Amino acid sequence: MFSKTCEYAIRAMIFIAQKSKDGSKVGIKEIAKGIDSPEYFIAKILQELGRKGVVQSMKGPTGGFYLDNSARKTSLATIVKAVDGDNIFSGCGLGLKQCSDKHPCPLHHEFTKIRKDITSMLNKTRVGDLQEELDQKLTFLRRD
Amino acid sequence: MFSKTCEYAIRAMIFIAQKSKDGSKVGIKEIAKGIDSPEYFIAKILQELGRKGVVQSMKGPTGGFYLDNSARKTSLATIVKAVDGDNIFSGCGLGLKQCSDKHPCPLHHEFTKIRKDITSMLNKTRVGDLQEELDQKLTFLRRD
DNA sequence: AAAATAAAAGACAAAAATATCTTTTATAGA
DNA sequence: TCTATAAAAGATATTTTTGTCTTTTATTTT
Numbered sequence: 001m002f003s004k005t006c007e008y009a010i011r012a013m014i015f016i017a018q019k020s021k022d023g024s025k026v027g028i029k030e031i032a033k034g035i036d037s038p039e040y041f042i043a044k045i046l047q048e049l050g051r052k053g054v055v056q057s058m059k060g061p062t063g064g065f066y067l068d069n070s071a072r073k074t075s076l077a078t079i080v081k082a083v084d085g086d087n088i089f090s091g092c093g094l095g096l097k098q099c100s101d102k103h104p105c106p107l108h109h110e111f112t113k114i115r116k117d118i119t120s121m122l123n124k125t126r127v128g129d130l131q132e133e134l135d136q137k138l139t140f141l142r143r144d
Numbered sequence: 145m146f147s148k149t150c151e152y153a154i155r156a157m158i159f160i161a162q163k164s165k166d167g168s169k170v171g172i173k174e175i176a177k178g179i180d181s182p183e184y185f186i187a188k189i190l191q192e193l194g195r196k197g198v199v200q201s202m203k204g205p206t207g208g209f210y211l212d213n214s215a216r217k218t219s220l221a222t223i224v225k226a227v228d229g230d231n232i233f234s235g236c237g238l239g240l241k242q243c244s245d246k247h248p249c250p251l252h253h254e255f256t257k258i259r260k261d262i263t264s265m266l267n268k269t270r271v272g273d274l275q276e277e278l279d280q281k282l283t284f285l286r287r288d
Numbered sequence: 289a290a291a292a293t294a295a296a297a298g299a300c301a302a303a304a305a306t307a308t309c310t311t312t313t314a315t316a317g318a
Numbered sequence: 319t320c321t322a323t324a325a326a327a328g329a330t331a332t333t334t335t336t337g338t339c340t341t342t343t344a345t346t347t348t
Contacts (some may be wrong), residue, residue: 007239008256060315204345
């Protein structure tokens with residue numbers, strides 16, 4: 001469904017939301033451990049998300065990653081688009097370049113419904129909400 | 145959603161269903177052209193599907209690929225499983241190894257519904273049905 | 289039986305995704 | 319102002335996916 005990069009990105013965003021909710025910042029090592037991802041790899045991903053303004057960061061001592069109030073309202077759709085592009089939102093399920101309502105691939109109609117559900121789910125799910133459920137231990141980002 | 149390999153596989157299966165409905169067989173070159181895929185690549189994929197009994201083939205002159213009556217009833221789920229495995233049916237949306245109803249990832253509940261829809265769609269959609277729509281020019285496998 | 293045909297099998301190549309390491313830049317605190 | 323810290327940037331490495339080519343095997347036709 002999502003690329004590995006995108007999976008890490010979403011997990012990291014939720015983790016950062018949790019760790020920075022009191023105004024503090026969280027370092028890349030703690031993030032990598034917290035979401036069980038390769039350290040250097042998630043660093044690259046967050047760098048890119050930082051450039052796009054999806055996550056905030058500060059260099060230097062006491063620096064790290066955090067989410068401001070606006071970033072907490074980021075939808076999953078925004079993250080997915082930033083990382084994987086919008087193939088999942090609009091690409092053809094069978095990989096055809098030419099596929100549309102007017103010129104549908106054999107799976108077009110079946111996919112339209114599913115894609116609509118996915119899009120709506122990603123649009124309405126926000127990082128802050130997922131973080132709250134995580135806080136309440138209703139959901140988990142790792143084994144322990 | 146699917147790997148490129150899987151997209152080609154589904155497209156090829158529908159194409160073969162169409163071209164072999166009168167009992168004839170279709171060669172790999174015609175398939176590759178018909179679904180706009182790399183010839184040697186789709187050959188490999190069909191080889192594998194052949195081994196698994198999803199598609200039928202014959203070597204030698206007048207040989208080629210075809211679908212018997214039972215193969216026409218193959219669901220997309222069968223093809224997807226044969227090619228991509230069952231990650232799409234059961235894997236965690238965020239890539240966690242440990243993710244279940246009891247120990248859900250932050251997206252688990254949202255994904256459960258979507259995955260259910262995808263699974264049911266893939267299970268009930270059969271190659272033969274898609275081929276009929278293609279025959280009626282209600283859907284297309286290529287531009288022209 | 290020999291020749292021609294077409295898929296199967298095996299080896300190889302290129303591209304993309306994933307992962308790692310090193311150097312540079314910004315910031316805080318001594 | 320100097321040092322330590324942590325992210326940014328850039329370069330490199332590995333793995334997986336995708337794509338290609340060559341040789342072998344099975345089958346039909348002559």
